[in-house]
Amino acid sequence: MQFPILSVIIFTPLLAGIILLLLPADRKTLFRRIALAAATITLALSVVVYASYDIAAGGYQFREELAWLPQLGISYLTGVDGISAPLLLMAGVVIFCGVLVSWNVEDRPREFFAFLMFLGTSVFGVFASLDLFMLFFFFEIAVFPKYLMIILWGSPKTREYGGMKLTLYLFIGSVVALIGALGLYLAAGAASGQYTFNMLELEKAGLPMDVQRLWFPFVFFGFAILGGIFPFHSWAPDGHVAAPTAISMLLAGVEMKVGAFAALRVGIMLLPDGARFWAPLVLILATINVVYGAFIAMIQTDFKYVIGFSSVSHMGLVMIGFATLNQDGLLGAGMQMFSHGVMTALFFAVVGMVYDRAHTREISKLGGFYQKMPLAGLGFIVAGLVSMGMPGFSGFAAEFPIFMGAWQTAPVVAMIAAIGIVITAAYILLVVRRVFFGEMPAELAETVTGIHWQDKVAIVLLMCFMIGIGLFPTLMTNMVQSGVGHVLSLLGGGA
Amino acid sequence: MTDNVASMILAVIPEIGLAVLIALVLVLDVVLREKSRPWLSWVVAFGLLVIGVLAAVFTLPGKESVSLFGGMLRLDGLGFVFRLVFLTGAGITALLTADNVDLGHRGEFYALLLTSTLGMCLMASAGDLIMLYLAIETTSIPLYVLAGFLVRDPKSVEAGLKYLLFGAMTSAVMLYGFSLLFGFSGTTDMYRIGTLLVSNQIPLAAALVGVMLVLVGFSFKISAAPFHFWAPDVYEGAPTPVAGFLSTASKAAGFAVVMRVLFIAFPDWAQYWTILIAILATASMIIGNFLALAQKNIKRLLAYSSIAQAGYILIGVTAHSELGMTGVTYYLVGYLLTNLAAFGIVAVVGRAIQSDEIASYAGLSRRSPVLALGLLAALLSLGGVPPFAGFIGKVLVFASAMQSGWLWLAIVGIINSVIGLYYYLNVLKVVYLYRSENEDQPVILTPAWKTALILCAAGIIALGVLLSPFYNLSTLPAIGIM
Numbered sequence: 011m012q013f014p015i016l017s018v019i020i021f022t023p024l025l026a027g028i029i030l031l032l033l034p035a036d037r038k039t040l041f042r043r044i045a046l047a048a049a050t051i052t053l054a055l056s057v058v059v060y061a062s063y064d065i066a067a068g069g070y071q072f073r074e075e076l077a078w079l080p081q082l083g084i085s086y087l088t089g090v091d092g093i094s095a096p097l098l099l100m101a102g103v104v105i106f107c108g109v110l111v112s113w114n115v116e117d118r119p120r121e122f123f124a125f126l127m128f129l130g131t132s133v134f135g136v137f138a139s140l141d142l143f144m145l146f147f148f149f150e151i152a153v154f155p156k157y158l159m160i161i162l163w164g165s166p167k168t169r170e171y172g173g174m175k176l177t178l179y180l181f182i183g184s185v186v187a188l189i190g191a192l193g194l195y196l197a198a199g200a201a202s203g204q205y206t207f208n209m210l211e212l213e214k215a216g217l218p219m220d221v222q223r224l225w226f227p228f229v230f231f232g233f234a235i236l237g238g239i240f241p242f243h244s245w246a247p248d249g250h251v252a253a254p255t256a257i258s259m260l261l262a263g264v265e266m267k268v269g270a271f272a273a274l275r276v277g278i279m280l281l282p283d284g285a286r287f288w289a290p291l292v293l294i295l296a297t298i299n300v301v302y303g304a305f306i307a308m309i310q311t312d313f314k315y316v317i318g319f320s321s322v323s324h325m326g327l328v329m330i331g332f333a334t335l336n337q338d339g340l341l342g343a344g345m346q347m348f349s350h351g352v353m354t355a356l357f358f359a360v361v362g363m364v365y366d367r368a369h370t371r372e373i374s375k376l377g378g379f380y381q382k383m384p385l386a387g388l389g390f391i392v393a394g395l396v397s398m399g400m401p402g403f404s405g406f407a408a409e410f411p412i413f414m415g416a417w418q419t420a421p422v423v424a425m426i427a428a429i430g431i432v433i434t435a436a437y438i439l440l441v442v443r444r445v446f447f448g449e450m451p452a453e454l455a456e457t458v459t460g461i462h463w464q465d466k467v468a469i470v471l472l473m474c475f476m477i478g479i480g481l482f483p484t485l486m487t488n489m490v491q492s493g494v495g496h497v498l499s500l501l502g503g504g505a
Numbered sequence: 506m507t508d509n510v511a512s513m514i515l516a517v518i519p520e521i522g523l524a525v526l527i528a529l530v531l532v533l534d535v536v537l538r539e540k541s542r543p544w545l546s547w548v549v550a551f552g553l554l555v556i557g558v559l560a561a562v563f564t565l566p567g568k569e570s571v572s573l574f575g576g577m578l579r580l581d582g583l584g585f586v587f588r589l590v591f592l593t594g595a596g597i598t599a600l601l602t603a604d605n606v607d608l609g610h611r612g613e614f615y616a617l618l619l620t621s622t623l624g625m626c627l628m629a630s631a632g633d634l635i636m637l638y639l640a641i642e643t644t645s646i647p648l649y650v651l652a653g654f655l656v657r658d659p660k661s662v663e664a665g666l667k668y669l670l671f672g673a674m675t676s677a678v679m680l681y682g683f684s685l686l687f688g689f690s691g692t693t694d695m696y697r698i699g700t701l702l703v704s705n706q707i708p709l710a711a712a713l714v715g716v717m718l719v720l721v722g723f724s725f726k727i728s729a730a731p732f733h734f735w736a737p738d739v740y741e742g743a744p745t746p747v748a749g750f751l752s753t754a755s756k757a758a759g760f761a762v763v764m765r766v767l768f769i770a771f772p773d774w775a776q777y778w779t780i781l782i783a784i785l786a787t788a789s790m791i792i793g794n795f796l797a798l799a800q801k802n803i804k805r806l807l808a809y810s811s812i813a814q815a816g817y818i819l820i821g822v823t824a825h826s827e828l829g830m831t832g833v834t835y836y837l838v839g840y841l842l843t844n845l846a847a848f849g850i851v852a853v854v855g856r857a858i859q860s861d862e863i864a865s866y867a868g869l870s871r872r873s874p875v876l877a878l879g880l881l882a883a884l885l886s887l888g889g890v891p892p893f894a895g896f897i898g899k900v901l902v903f904a905s906a907m908q909s910g911w912l913w914l915a916i917v918g919i920i921n922s923v924i925g926l927y928y929y930l931n932v933l934k935v936v937y938l939y940r941s942e943n944e945d946q947p948v949i950l951t952p953a954w955k956t957a958l959i960l961c962a963a964g965i966i967a968l969g970v971l972l973s974p975f976y977n978l979s980t981l982p983a984i985g986i987m
Contacts, residue, residue: 189912
């Protein structure tokens, strides 16, 4: 029998979390070691999955199947394709870095790391699911770790509001999507006589046009709420700002991709005709995301809110890529999901490091941090260059195809969205100048210290991915391309 | 003939067992000395376990519903599964009361609890209106007494009285409905009413009045709006484990009856009564959830939440399909364990902090991380979040509604489940986030409490993760009914 690598990735964090909860409360160093060990295992295995995915063969690989509730056609069915393998890797990297930057959590570290691990299980589970029910199951497991981690370890002023807002938005999104998915399941089952949640079967169901048009908005927008689509984006900045550093990294870096990925997998791939019908609306909303998000980020005075809104703007590019429904756009969206994941994780990590030392996030009260923590400053600048789409960094390899794709379907969208890129450059450069350069305020100069080695490891690791993909985009584009090919075949040979 | 009598007796072996256990408890009550009183609850719990095993072995239903004792009782999947549900509920309630001197050390408490359970078992298998009425009263009267069991506590007495008045009132209305049905059809056998009513060509309006009157009584039992007014006051005043029993086993018994009567006696009028049930479901969900938002007392919050839960379960009844019945059963089994866990934890914490106010739950996660986790599992299961039982139940009832063309009802359901999650999370916020002064004093858990809570927690997770065996069990009630 083949080694069940995906299951091991999914359940290692769960196991670690349960072990953590069973330990007595006073073994602080043990908790973070267990969490780090679990994160290392999952990272290593996700690298293995990525490296050993056979691009030439394509399709869904590393499949495992187990009957779960065969009476209703529910199975435990895992597998990754060219789109989800990079996301699995990204989740592995971000969780690993999240554990590192949370090394010094003081308040109830046992629960902190346990919930972080549960969140990890949830995201790995979604990325690796090929069964619709299983996807939901893992998608919704994230509800309570998210909520509790934000309200327990988040920033005291806004955590209760931000945590509740985020959790409810996501729950609304997921139950709306659940209704859509049940509708899809029942319609496909009634048509073929064989009720199944198996997405490989549902892909082939070939549902009639009216059914697809009816259920597409439920599943796509339901999941896209978690991807931060306008006008349901406002949970994202509030929630991300309220969350503790590691959770901001995971929420913005990985969870938003979970939403976008599920919208692609369930919405576009299972309901291709519905997607074609609704694509113009998605395109318009996503363009608003890009431009509006960038403008709002520009006027923020809170360091973390700048990054929060930048995520909204960047996720808009992913959605534009989806809505083009063509090869370049989808390829760019796949690349952008990875690139934005590592980039925003690095942003939030550095914001957290600055905040821990300055105890304020007001941009006007910060300055000169480059001298005290050069590596963090460098990391922030690299992430900034990625977010501007500078050639040589992963952002370019992602955003360029998106614009190419958009140009083919709706040139005006590409033109308007380009404004967003210009504004992004403006606010990133502004923040870099004000926070990292200039004079450090006198009261901060005495207290601010350098960063820990764990922080440095996290920063360097995240930077490696951004620069590595930027310099050698084919390391990833070929793989994403193979996944996109399958999506296009479902869409009927492309637009 | 003798063969037949033997098989009939075997079919009611759980009821016989319960009667024996009641007698045993009353004898032990006289014999046992003060020191060995705590053993009473263990005897009851073990007795119920034995009865449960006997029920599982000897009353296993066949492919068809078998008529017993001249049609008074039915041996089928519905009765089988719900009997096990009631026995489980009673057993866990017994464990939860073990260390409560005012309840668990008194034999008559268990005698009443078991009598009520006996009534429920008969409710689930009654095939005749007269039998059904007797069973409902056998269930209800001990429950009135149990709600007012703490005679020195004015709130408990008030709860008992309120429950009695409401119960007597709705029971009278229901009985009137039964008499109308008998008048129209000339029989009290549910299985014959259905066919007779149609062939007699009685006016639709008259029959619907009968159905509505009957539904009043049933709605009271399942605490569906607008017959829910008793629930918050009774749950708040009644001893906490009794409130847990009321909100779970008693409600499940009500649902067993709702399904059997509606599906068997009125199958041809489904187009009318499904609308009625859909309205009841919508009203229960909306009223339960919105009023729960404002509650400051955890028992009142759970009372309103249980009204809302009745609404979700009614969605599955509205579907009037095999999947619907399966969903209702799965939901009820999960809900039984979940709500018993929630009330059990409220009982434990209530003893330690002498309060049921939600605000006084502050710091619980530091005082007792285990109880906090248990409450987390229970509340999230009520909210319908995986990997807990409530999620699967909700998916099944929503799916059944959509399959039968009740999309709007499913959408009302999901909107309500979001509101529900809001107030459940708010309780968790108090438990996990807020601090209190006495958070260094741990909450003591006795072995009986531990056993009960571990059983509930294991059940909640098992129902949420290992779907297949429980799904198979939940399909049994539909056999011979749908």
